[in-house]
Amino acid sequence: MIRRDKHLNQIVLGLQQFPVVALLGPRQVGKTTLARQLAAQWVGPTHLFDLEDPDDQARLSDPSFVLRPLTGLVVLDEIQIKPSLFPLLRVLADRADAPARFLVLGSAAPELLRNTSESLAGRVMFHELDGLSLDELAPNQMDQRWLRGGFPRAFLADNLAASRAWRESFIRTYLERDLPQLGINLPALTLRRFWTMLGHYHAQTWNGSELARALGVSDKTVSRYLDILEGTFMTWRLRPWHTNQGKREVKAPKVYLSDTGLLHSLLGIAEYHDLLAHPKCGASWEGFALREIIRQTGAGRDEVYFWGLHSGAELDLMTTHNGHRLGFEVKLTRSPKVTPSMRSAQDALALEHLYVVCHAEGVDKPWPLAEGISALPLQAFGSLADGLRAD
The missing domain is CATH 3.40.50.300 (P-loop containing nucleotide triphosphate hydrolases)
Known part of the structure; x- marks a missing residue:
């Protein structure tokens, strides 16, 4: 245990x-x-x-x-x-x-x-109480946590097949029993289809009209579906930050599935090599990393945002917790580099520091990339989070 x-x-x-x-x-x-x-x-x-x-x-x-x-x-x-x-x-x-x-x-x-x-x-x-966090696990368990998700029984299953079977059972039980117990009587197949479609939109800005057309329902109906999934902790929304600088900023929230294990099950991703080859691999890593950053910093819902311009510049996460305004850009790479988009976010948002959160196994501390910008392996984030909470 x-x-x-x-x-x-x-x-x-x-x-x-x-x-x-x-x-x-x-x-x-x-x-x-x-x-x-x-x-x-x-x-x-x-x-x-x-x-x-x-x-x-x-x-x-x-x-x-x-x-x-x-x-x-x-x-x-x-x-x-x-x-x-x-x-x-x-x-x-x-x-x-x-x-x-x-x-x-x-x-x-x-x-x-x-x-x-x-x-x-x-x-x-x-x-x-969310799924298992990286600070509750050994450093070499990060990829297992990413693939299987954070539900204890899915993560601790004897093998990957048992983990997949548990997650599939959880999805069916959630749709067929848990929601009706809450008085939410919707066709299980319809909501599963919406949930799966949402998986393909994971880490993208919310476009209810597009989803509504694909499902053949109204915008109001898909918004209700999203509220249900969010109200039962299956999805979460990240609000946009507005700088009021007159730029054409993105104003729709981003939507993420809360658990990467359930995301992978809904998308039919079975093995780790399947995940790395899947078009949503980068988006899955982004959601996993952002959720971890938010929970380890202790930032509240009104202290976390993303920022983006319609011209293309964007920042995956900005936190305004404990007097710090920090930026986080998530990259599924071992050797991240500074981009013009990062520079734009750094200037527009007046960030105290910008961290490029990456996947660098065996590295346990950040390293500088440019003035005010550092690379930070996700598995090493705990030490930074401890310092922020202490402040």
Whole structure:
């Protein structure tokens, strides 16, 4: 089992500050395992309820009667199945003596639950659990993580065939069971087709009209499909940065599939050599690297952007975290070079520094390319991220 102590420590800190912590992330990403690790080290009584378990559902048929007298740590797994619990949690969280702390686990983002739950504003800390990060793995496991994705069972499978089988099963279960449980009743084949098409648009700017024409549906319908995938952590959007310099800047967001393993399964990529030969190889590496940079720096959604001009100049990622304005350009190469596009981004965005994130095995530190521009192997990013978080 891979320990995920950074996440565990953040949850503990959250429970010290808030009566409710919501641990959110896709199914099978390790939320329940993390909750059990927390319960094992919790000082005091612990109570775990799995809302998919018929026995626990029966126990919570009168939730107020069951939950009010509990003290210590109360874990409610798969909270999206019973959103009617949110009004009660608000009442229990407001008790003056705070006899219990609540850890709720969910596979749907707050936006997806908003219409069916009471607000816990001011009472809850949200923490997102993503797939396995490179700082949780050995340096020589980077390419395995890229190919298989970050879901623990896909990554830790005995062999690549078992990993592919797990990912395919996950996709079917997500479409045929998980979404209907959230009250989202869409034809599984239609949504899978959209998801696959989105894989071919991975790392490109969003063009809903083009996708709508290909699917034979309206722009509004494909936007709803995208919202569903994003609300259940299957995709993410990167917003554009506007410099207000009068230039023709790109104003549509970029869209990425969250997990490269699922991306590769949807695109029919089986082996590592298939990935390297695939037209979406560079885009897959870009999404993998950007996700890693964002999570290791701790930058929030309102602190990360891409920048691009219709004339062609662009920057894959800019972060504005902890007072630093940094640029990141991702290249699937061992020996990156400075380009005119990088120079344009450096000047237009007034970057403190620009890093060209590359694939350089065996290299554990950045090296200079030009003034204000350095090459940085992705596997060596952790040391830079630690310094940024300390600042």
